[in-house]
Amino acid sequence: MTPDSFPRPEEQQSETLHEEAVPVNSVDPADERAEVDPSLFEEESGEPPFARAVRTTPLHLETAAESRTNLWTAWNGYTVPQIFTDLGDEYRALRGAAALMDLSPLVKYRISGRDALAYLERLCAVPVGSLEVDRLRHVIFCEGSGMVLGDGLLFRLAADDYRLVTEETHLAWLIDSAEGFRVRVEDVSATLAVLALQGPLSAFLLAELGCDDIETLDPFAARWISIGGMPVYASRSGATGDLGYELWCDAEDAPHVWRTLLGKGATFGLRPAGFALRELARLEAGHPRAGVDYLSAFAAIDPADALPPAAIWPGFTIAPSKGLFNGGSALRAMHGTEPARRLVRLAVGGLEPARFASVSLNGEPAGLATTTGFSPALGANIALAVLANGAVGAAGLSVLAERREGLSVVETRLPAQVLLGPAFSHRRRLAVPAGLRP
């Protein structure tokens, strides 16, 4: 491991983990060295780790009641509905009205302390200094070698208080990188439930529930609102390429928020949607998922599987204002060189859903489709795929699709082409004010 600052385990412990005991009654929330009751961040239950292969989210009873298919999938050690009713119905609700999803298995870190900003500026490969309170932005963080470890959403909750939301866990790297900063890093995943309310009617539904001026909430901004009497931190964000909100609330409050939203929204076409729709929607919107479309440098057993940020997010450049950051010197040294492989969006011919994985260029292997799906918006199969750099601009890409007919398999070679933009992106997503009437 080669972070720009190499931590010594015993030092970083004293910095971030085991603070000297401070009497509980003298807690000063602004002091990152203050004692915090660790049980606040503990996942309940004395049950042994092997007792259940997957745990349940705070919304489990609600989602189980809504599920008509009883199809579940494991996500980050939690079980979430794969499909509630029918993927097509859920998709039509998302694009035509609104869909409600349980995203609670996302990993959430609280980063606080007087050096939090300096620390995050050092951690992230994108500038975060300009982030105002109650705003969020997409961040990428890299290993010392310049290879991507993960990406996520960074919220500024208060001057010295941030929340980092990621797909995979990164606690070891976050703590190791905190060497020399007065900052606390805590995993608060289990205490926070996340609901995604996405679709053209999402602003309208929140307004109907009494959230005044919700249309004035800018994209990538957040504010406290109240849903059914429960405090909810609402951010205008989401990975569906459309207008949408993500609602962050206490695990105990989440079922009530879910019921309130569905109770009010059902008449307007709001439907609960499962993990399959989340995957399809983010695929249409062109967002890669860590661990699926790219591997964290710490999980890439073959070193060639680790990718620099520009290979995953084509628009990535190092901002001129950016100073020292983890992986910075390696990325600056890489400047101007093309990565060996790139993540691209593919559109694949064929009028019906097809299964495929390997991508070829004129018959030679050129890469792998990491996520595939049939996009109703394009009326075509689409995919995210990691391709050899030389294959990205070339004509003659194809995939080998497999279709079963009875007990025989039909293999067809379907032409593929690299898409320049996402398969679905509506201007509603960034419209200000948000449209209450679609």
Added chain:
Amino acid sequence: MVIGAGLNGLVAAAYLARAGLDVLVLDRASAPGGIAMPHEIAPGFLLPRYMLGSGGLPPRIAADLDLARHGLRFIRAEGSVTCFPDGAYVASYRDGVIHRRELARHSRRDADAWTRYRRDMLRAARGLAPLLSRAASAPSGGILARLRARLALADRLAEAPPAELASMLGLWTLPLSDYLDDYFEAPAIKAHLAAAALMGGTLGPSSPMSASRLIWPWLSEAGDATGGAPDTLMPQGGSVALLHALTAAVQASGGKIRLDAEVTDVLIKDRKVRGVELANGETIGAGVVLSGLDVKRSFLSLFRWKDLPQGLVERVGRVRMKGVAAKVNIALDAMPEFPGLPEGCPSLGGGLRLAGTIPAMDRAFTDWRERMPPRDPVIDVLIPSIADPSLAPAGKHVLSAVVQFVPGELHDGAWTGERRDALRDLVTARLAEVSPGIETRMLACEVLLPGDIENEMGLTGGDFAYGETTLDQFFVNRPFPGQGGASTPLRNFYLCSPSAHPGPFVMGAPGANAAAEVLAARKGRA
């Protein structure tokens, strides 16, 4: 002809018999098995007398020899559990989510650090695997072939980016404790990984190069990005079933196994091995002789020393073989209880280790170096009858334990009866700490010291590793420097025991490599 019907001898014999050679396996015992020989400690209680009893053949060997057709099945048990004197425990699980949850009980940071540790272990294991499944140095082949092989290795080293080279060097040179500090902070997690890696070796957690021992469990592991700990392989039916399948495989291809036939001399003529002489005076001619004995016993007791090439006796004499472990076999009339572990912990089937923290293991290692009777050894316990109830009568169990850091000879002389009893009591007391009442459930208990193992099995020093596995006695230096691989300075004489490359870490691989070298040499000559 193969001397010794141990695991590797049988593997080599099976390969050679399948290749159409006329194979005869000789063993002085009245049952095949060598140190893996099954042993009935009390009627109906079966366990390997000298080995712990876990571990499986690599799938390649099992497939090559068609062992599944001969009835061999492997059980994939969960990792293992380490119990500490303060009542804490760390378990390993195959499932990545569950394994990280387990590590998070000790440190949330370390649960996440597991990803990077697993990546580095799998990277190292993948780099190592091709080196283990073939001879360490080209047996025949001209000087050009050897030069090419060296250059290929140099190229690979030169092409590695500096960070990778550094991590590789770290793994092959660092003490295990320093290496683990780079990943984990929780002492219990480090001790859990360290205890597993130290078993059977002559290195302590702070000895340089001990980190390389961490790789071995990962060799057979396929790597998906989110996995947990590698699993423990066990032959279903115990080592009996494994030996039975191997014997059947040898015989099915026309090989013969002759028991109660002790080889006393290898006949040599014009520096070529021509056959063997048995204890009863009978001589048997053979074109090729493979020895499943350790390197010292192979050369120093099977030959007249004056027949050996100049310098060989000295070089073989200098190979370090030291006993580090005692074996304890116990029959239990009921399943022992482990109140410190959660009920139904699946990792118990993969083994239980009684260990202290890393400094405590260091002290145990120092005791061994100074040839003190062990005070706080690391104890590796396997209750094979959990995963495989056929090994004991219904409801009863066998417990197999290896006590690590037990010197072969004590600083003040031999092991006395009292000291032997003290060791048994120590092991019983340590077991009773994690399983109160276990002493009342014991039907039989026996302690085998390194000296006993040497006397009974003819394994020099009672060293289960068949020679220390430090880097100076590994790869091209195994069995001894300048003679990597199974072939020896004596024509037609090969080593198929773990004294030869790749040592004790991959079951059956020394036998398979020796057979491959024999066949390659015959092909070269034909």
